[in-house]
Every structure is written in structure tokens, then in C-alpha cells.
Amino acid sequence: MSYLRKIEYTITPNESFKILRNCSGCGCKTIFHNTNSFRVNANGSKIDVWLIYQCIKCKHTNNLTVYERCRPESILQEEYEGYLSNCNKLAFEYGTDSQFFAKNRVEVDWSNIKYIINRKNDMLLETDQFFHEGDLLVVNNSYALKIRTDKVVSEILNLTRSELKRLEKSGIIVVTKEKQEHKIMVEIKGELYSDRTI
Template sequence: MSSILRIHWTITPKIAPRPLISCNRCGGLKSYQCGRKFRVNANGKRIDAWLIYRCTACDNSWNFTILERRNRRDVEPALLTALESNDPALVWRHAFDSAALRDKAGRIEEFADVTVRKELLDGEPERAAALRLELRLEGTTALRLDRLLAGELGLSRSRLQALDDRKRLTVEPDGAKALRKPVRDGLAVRIDLADAADCGAVLSTACR
């Protein structure tokens, strides 16, 4: 049995990013939230599609462009069906596309609320000398890595920083200063706790 406890964490953001739009109804810069519905407009052979957002203050709408003046024959039938049926998976994918949303709106508001699903891949908590966390992020989040680890492992952020300073905590592929950056998909965190007093508690907490 490996001396490394390998755990897979699936991290799911609870709140999609919100564009900050100058609302022409209630005035001023306002946060808009995803309405979870698409609007599809077919004009002859051309198709436009938007994901609808609503002002959190007055419910005014703003359209996030998904397709613009696309020839119908260039749009896959499955995609068109998903747009017309407000497919939740497609809504989720576009709602969490922070880069595209920022490109269209200019500014966005991101959130740190997440849920974490944990799956044991290899090893036994009672025998492991080190912990390896393999992170899968579904969507995007503003949550920093050190805050995620502190909340899920029961370690203080200062303790995590001390482990990092002593090279007993490593992050791949980000490396230096990764703890202070937002969580990214595909990160792997290794923590050597072989001689730490809180080793047992941390290894047990990592998978539940």
C-alpha cells in the first residue's frame, strides 16, 4: 500500500460570475445574474443566440451573446436543440465562462462559495505519511487555494504557509505563490505531514 494518500476533490462553484452592467432602468453600475434561459432568434438563414441575464436590483435584462449572425447550416443541430430547450449543462458552461463574460461586459463579479466532493483514490489515512490532493474545478471561482485547503483540512492559513516555506507543501503546476492564487482546474497539492502532530486529523479530514 502506498505511503501517500491520494484524494480527488471535485470543486463545484455555487454562484456563477455576474457581469457588472450600467443599468438603463434603475441607473448606475449593477450586478446582473444569469437567468438560466437562452433567447434564440432565427432571421432567414441566420441565427443569433444569447444567454439572458437579469439586473439583481430591478430585473432589467442584458443579453450575453452566444451566437451572432451564424448561418443555420453551420450550427450543429444538437447545439440548436440545447439552446432552444435551455439545456442546463449548456447554461452552466456559458455562465461560468469568465473570460468570455469579461470580454463582453468588461467587468465581472466572482464568488468564493463552493461545494467539495471527495473521492479516495489510493492509500489508507492510518498509514499514510503524505497527502496528495488532485483538484478538479467545475467552472471558475475566486476562492484562493489556501482558503480552500484551510477550510477543508482544518489547518490555519499560517500553518499552510509555514509548510510551503519549508517545502513540505508543493503545488503542481503553479509552484511558487500558488496558495495565494484562485483555485484552478488540474492542480495537484502534496503535503508532507509525516512528523506533524495533526497528521492523523488532516489525513482523515481530507477524504470526508
């Protein structure tokens, strides 16, 4: 099927993911945040690198493994210098990498993820802020954030969740998810805003 317009969006986290784990200081499961600091330890011919997380209540720390018993020459010099200088960009990259957390076997706190939705091809909508029949919206969630699909689509279309549900039920909107590619596809098949003023 051909579409009048293909409008792409990206979902990007505003901050590093927080994690949930047992805290020895608090004596219970608490939230730890990314300190944007690395710990580097050279032991003979091997190097260990950790990203330091900290309990938001008592400030106890927990080190998440970046490299373990690694040969120095296997790390790019620029990257290694980033660990030593506590590069914020590098800390953010690890702090938003789901595979990094899976490798460390820690639980991400998905309940309060802060994110922004950016429109990639903004020029298409400079003079027309409305969506029309024949539009295809592609929402890229490359960070694999666990956010409700209806919440994301409602935000983009400026609809309430109940309005979205009604439009889906009537076939005016068709929402599909491509889980492997972390995408949401929204097909507009009719008039969205006929019964209200935006």
C-alpha cells in the same frame, strides 16, 4: 519523486457566475445573474442566440451573445432545441465558461463564487480520513475559478489559514500552482496534526 497516495479533487461552481456591469435601470454598476433563458432570433438565413442576464435589483436585462449572424446548419440540432427550450444544463455551461464572458467583454463577479470541492478517488480514504507524509493532493480547477489558493487548501486539509502558513513555512507542506492547467499541487512532507485533535 514517488508518493504514497495521489488524491485528486475537483472544484465545481454551484451556480452560474454573476456579472458586474452598468445597469440603465439603476444608473450604476450592479450585479446581473443568469436567468437560464435564451433568446433566439431568426433573421432571414441567419440566427442570433443570446443568454439573458438580469439585474438583481431592478430586473433590467442584458443579453450576452452566444451566436451572432450564424448560419442555422452550423448549430447542432440538439443544441438549437436546447436554446429554444431554455435548457438549464446548457445555460449553466455558458454561465460558467470564462471564455464566453471574455468574448462578451463582461466582468465576472468573483467576490461571491459558490463552489464545492469533490474528492475524485474517494475509495482511498474510506478508512483513513487523515493525510500523511508522502501524500500528494492534486486540486483541479477546470472552471478557472478565482479563489484564494490558501482558502482551498485550508478547506481540504481542515486547517486554519494561519496553521497552513506555519506548516508551509516549516516545509511540512509544499503548495505549488500550475496556472496553465488550473491545478493546485499539495505535497505532504511531514505530520500535519501533531499538535491538535481534529
